[in-house]
Amino acid sequence: GTKYINNFKIIEYNMDRIMQFWYDKKEEEIKKYKHFIMLDLATNALKKLARGDEFMESFEKEVTKLNEDEAFQSFMTIEEDRKMMFNTEKALAYEEGEKEGISQGISQGETRKMEEIAKKLKEMGLSIEEIKTATGMEENQIEKL
16 A cells, blocks of 8 residues: 555565466466466476467567576575565564554554663562553563563
8 A cells, every 4th residue: 555656556466376276277267367377387387378379479488588597597596585575574564563553552662661661660679560560561571671
């Protein structure tokens, strides 16, 4: 739902789900997503999928050429790709958690302030149970301070 650039739309597809159509041989879904499926197939399977469709055969040649291009192949290692996906998922999860906290009336600043208060109460010698009652924090959070 975030607009990054005017006149440009980013659409995400679940490639694992789409590729499962290929492995499960779901013909209708394969026809619908064949352009995406082609991006993840080996050369022989790619040729099989494109056979009989002029546009797809042309597309297959371009994808094959791209897959054989060393500059494209070395663009990103599998490890780098996985790390980028992990970081993206982590950032999205953080954003979602932050929104959830805000919707519950807890801002990051309020959380930090509550932790500072809990630390001071702990230094003053109050018990974990008393700090928990005063701040509403969980016992394990207080113990970590």
